[in-house]
Amino acid sequence: MTEPLLKIRGLKLEGQSDETWTQIVNGVDLDLKRGEVLGLIGESGAGKSTLGLAAMGFTRDGVRISGGTVEFDGIDLVNSRMSVKRGLLGKRIAYVAQSAAASFNPAHKLIEQHTEAPVRHHEMTKKESEEDAIRLYERLRLPNPEEIGFRYPHQVSGGQLQRAMVAMAMSCRPDLIIFDEPTTALDVTTQIEVLAAIRDIVDQFDTAAIYITHDLAVVAQMADRIKVLFRGDEVEEADTRTMLSEPREDYTKSLWAVRSFERPAKPAPATDAMPVISVQGIDAAYGTAKVLSDVSFDIHEGRTVAVVGESGSGKSTTARCITGLLPPKTGVIQLDGEDLPLDYRKRSKEQLRQIQMIYQMADTALNPRKTIGEIIGRPIEFYMGVSGREKRKRVERILEEVELPPGQYLHRLPSELSGGQKQRIGIARALAAEPKFIICDEVTSALDQLVAESILKLLARLQDERKLSYMFITHDLATVRAIADEVVVMKDGEVVEQGDKREMFRPPHHPYTDLLLSSVPEMDPDWLTRLLEERGRDNIGDASTGRAS
Template sequence: MNEIVKVQGLRVAARNDFGVEVPIVHGADFSLNKGEVLALIGESGSGKTTIALALMGYARAGCRITGGSVHIKDVDVLQLSDRQLTQVRGRTVSYIAQSAAAAFNPAKSIMDQVVESALIHGTLSYQQAKVKAIQLFRELALPDPENIGARYPHQVSGGQLQRLMAAMALITDPDLVILDEPTTALDVTTQIDVLRAFKKVVRERGTTAVYVSHDLAVVAQMADRIVVLRNGEIQENSRTDQLLQAPAHPYTRSLLAAMKPEERETAGVTAIEDDVLLEVHGLELWFGNKKALKDIDLKVKRGATVGVIGESGSGKTTLARAIAGLVEPTVGQILLDGQPLSRSLTGRTREQFRRVQYVFQNADTALNPRHSIEEILARPLTFYHGMKGAKRRQRVAELLELVQLPASLASRRPGELSGGQKQRINLARALAAEPDLILCDEVTSALDTVVGAAILDLLADLRRELNVSYLFISHDISTVKSICDEVVVMYDGAKVEQGARSTFQAEPFHPYTHLLIDSVPEMYQGWLEETQAGRAELPLIGSSLSSPDLCPFLSRCPIRIDRKCNRVPPPRVRLAKGNEILCHHNDLGLQNICVSAQKVVC
């Protein structure tokens, strides 16, 4: 095979606050052959994106490539001038970013942006580039490939936009494509479609690629070889099958272990059956003509953790915000210890604010970058408890210890902390109020696997120590099952399934829950080809009644029934194992369908 990429002794340094350059990549060596996919994997700060960007001769602000060589074919890109690099980027090497939404220009049509690099590099005329773009749209399984290019970025879904960015990267037939966490921000049901499209195009076109990720299960589906990084150093460089079956380095083994969520111990937790802390009754919320929450009933017992799972747009965050008073429900009731909570913030007391705290998904935007950690934690201590002076400083130190951070961090600002540390501060700020209920909104979704596992361990520890209750929101059903006593599955604003954690270990499930479970990548090669998630043939049905009360999953359900599912609102059915589902099928119906029809949801 022909060697396309050869990296030798690559070193990168970053300038700290004192103007001193600190090495962050320490002599990386690896190579790629034509048509090979190499994965760079590791925790946040391991250097994987820094190395990937160096393949284009690029270093982020505050960083500098200090040594080594990066050969793409016969050219060392680190020796090229800025002018020469502009001829390489987008032509010889192309880049697919993590956030397509941030990468696209909202004021230009999709087609104009996809063909732009071909026009800049003069590889195709506009008409030729347009024809090739449509071909790529078709290969990437995009809907309406002939016309989707006329739309603007905000008019397509996140998964479609990510595939459109792949078309943009491939339009010039580059020698190397860099995929930088391209599915990290996507739901599992969307991720599986994007992975299938990426893999199909990469294999059929013989593309040489570098795939950056922190998810070993994902790269197991995409990569021929995996390079494991930690603190800017290569720990292991092995074939994918070899690394998954017999990892050579202890750090690789720790990454593999973190990919398998285990149930967190709940010993010492005093959740009492009849001690209900939070109750939600008949909650509905409209955004204009869109019904965002549909008749939601929910209970959270004192000292318990209830998980809310669903893809983007399912209503899970809207539910949490409604409980917190950040959005006002149209109808319904929220009770805290049996006492009504006002639907809006203006009607709530300071004591009610204190008892229900919110931990936001993105600590970067939740924490004031100009305030020190001590100032951030001191504010709720003063607001809720009137603390000042030495007593407040002592409590700040205690809070840092509670979230397993050193007291020395108190003088730092958020920008000086890692992602995991910032999320711990985000949690400590909520704990400063001494709440009864914490609403955790996707608190691990932006973190790598190892750091996310540590946050889950911390939440479990705090629950044991403080007997605090959680409403834990996530799009990862494996995470939810590892930490929650009860699981609520939401789809399009409706609660489609609810049950104890133990009941989510075996079928039958609501068809949407089946899809969520089957869409979670497993850590072996070939899973992507084997799984039937999202491949079901949908039964033909007639026209549907125009009613918001019909099954929300109707358009995607592989077991829908004509003249019932499209005509009659589904009832809430109690399955034998205890789960409640919103469906026309019962235990026997689901099992008969699984056995006789061999539907892929089973």
């Protein structure tokens, strides 16, 4: 057997917080052969990214390698001098980051950043490298390959940027590329293009790769082998098909099981029932840019309406219209059959109380200077005028409802909580107002799958107990399948299809719904190949190229 390209033995990494070092990766072994793709999977905090960077001999500030070895093609990356490592980085080992928008320097054109590595590593002249860049752009199916490189990052859409970054990583034809969640920030339809492009080019140049992700279905398409990490420990490793069909460890099985959560569908509401929220023909615009046209749908008591669509389709704008933050230009919004003033400033306290929101980023939606008790107590005091001991009692009751022991949480600050706990506080804050209707804006998309599932289950339980109505904004169709009763599909500010969930998931669909549905990765290693064949290779990208976001 030949020596592996990358050989990691007993790698230990430590992270610094408040002056103390704690271990975050506890001795991981890893072998990667030339041309092989290894999927590295685990939840956030499992140490995947840190491990990925350490495989390049690189650590971020506040992280250090405390033990073990990393050998790349026989070169010791832990103890080598910086100049030796610099000679490898960008040339033989390349990196593709999660957010291309943040990882391209805003001050330089794409192609200038592309040619930097080949020129600085004396691989090519600038001219050769530019010509090569154009060829790579072409191969990655970027539109206008001759011209796109001469744009600045902000002039190119997210999916295109991500492919341009893959091209940049390829600029010196490296032996190894580390992909760190390269499609996490993209819409499902855009994700497909990038996945196809990555797989294609890695194949063509026989590049070895480590593909880091938390999305099992994605890794199933990309990797030859999968390694599962949990809190800095390796759980298990196997080739992709084996791992999918017969995972050995309980933790892996639990990851696999998440996608199967689905609550039983509720019976359709009586035809004459008064909807809790009725949106009727609203048009909205930011300045002169029209973003919504003629959006209408009803939400009945105790039911969940999922609003799906890609970014820029008008989902969140619809929410802003319902809450009155962005008064629509025309149209009617009714609560319990009564017209709501379109501007929130003209609504009564009672009307405001009935509509609450839970946000995607619990991190930024909670005031970092207030304790949990204050955060949840505020709406109780504001809407109900309750204070003192009674307020505290109510806060405690709500904390119990969201399954957090009040004694431990009342006096803590948001920064002391994990992502899932913060989202529970976000839910508790919405509940505190005792609303009828809650808008959930991508509430699980920043969370790991296990945590996301527990949040969905919590929301489902609260709905049953309190007869809440939800508007669930999401781009994740697995979430829709899990929790929705009805679905509204939006595209470019319009509703393209709406109806009962079971019908929506059953063909025939509106072509756009079909595109969305078929773009959701499935836990089948052949899914992507099959899909690409079905759509015909040349049509890839038609769905979203040319649209800058």
